[in-house]
Amino acid sequence: MVIKGFIETSFVDWDGKICSVIFLPGCNFKCVFCHNHKLVFNYKDLPDISWNEIKKKLLHHKGWVDGVCISGGEPLMDPDLLSVIEEIRDLDLLVKLDTNGSFPDLLKNLFKKKLINYVAMDIKAPLDERYGRITQVKVDLSKIRESIKLILKSRIDYEFRTTMVPGYLGKDELVAIAKEIKGAKKFILQNFNPKDTLCDNLKDVQPYTDKEMDGFKRAIEKYVEFSKVR
Numbered sequence: 001m002v003i004k005g006f007i008e009t010s011f012v013d014w015d016g017k018i019c020s021v022i023f024l025p026g027c028n029f030k031c032v033f034c035h036n037h038k039l040v041f042n043y044k045d046l047p048d049i050s051w052n053e054i055k056k057k058l059l060h061h062k063g064w065v066d067g068v069c070i071s072g073g074e075p076l077m078d079p080d081l082l083s084v085i086e087e088i089r090d091l092d093l094l095v096k097l098d099t100n101g102s103f104p105d106l107l108k109n110l111f112k113k114k115l116i117n118y119v120a121m122d123i124k125a126p127l128d129e130r131y132g133r134i135t136q137v138k139v140d141l142s143k144i145r146e147s148i149k150l151i152l153k154s155r156i157d158y159e160f161r162t163t164m165v166p167g168y169l170g171k172d173e174l175v176a177i178a179k180e181i182k183g184a185k186k187f188i189l190q191n192f193n194p195k196d197t198l199c200d201n202l203k204d205v206q207p208y209t210d211k212e213m214d215g216f217k218r219a220i221e222k223y224v225e226f227s228k229v230r
């Protein structure tokens, strides 16, 4: 299996849990704000991290770390994903999956086999022509809708996440997204970070202020059970 990044302990990638994070390379999107673009587009230049090395560290942190977050890139594109999950579960650790929601069939299979404990799905924009402005590729929005439905009716713990990029997303766009996931247990708002984005022209864009982010949160509160700015 090809693993290109590893964080031994993280307090911010899984609410309420201490986790390690594994990064699998490759993605089908080219999000303008992507900070992992080296992992997405130039991953062949990055050294592989061997599973044995990671396993040693996971065993070392056993009892301290609750689980492993599998991130990317888009992990569902990775042919080794199932083996990675099985290896993690063999260590009696919980599994969280980060996804952009474009592979509902694969997600369904993981749910059916009860292989993951938590899923975090990004929703990039309202589900119309504005989606492609962020992802810079044509997205089959029916797949995104299918993943949303699947997650909403699953018994697995989850969150939906949106990164608020000024000039792309504002209050109206966010409310449109919140309506798509109406009744969701958790909706996380992330502020845009101009550091090392895929699109160079975003480097001078100012992130929203804390006050603006709080205003966004208030605007979507009535659509979801819980929301927060992360």
Ligand code: SF4
Residues within 6 Å of the ligand: 027, 028, 029, 030, 031, 033, 034, 035, 036, 037, 040, 072, 073, 074, 100
């Ligand atoms: S889906 Fe995630 S990893 Fe892929 S390009 Fe977008 S931000 Fe980057």
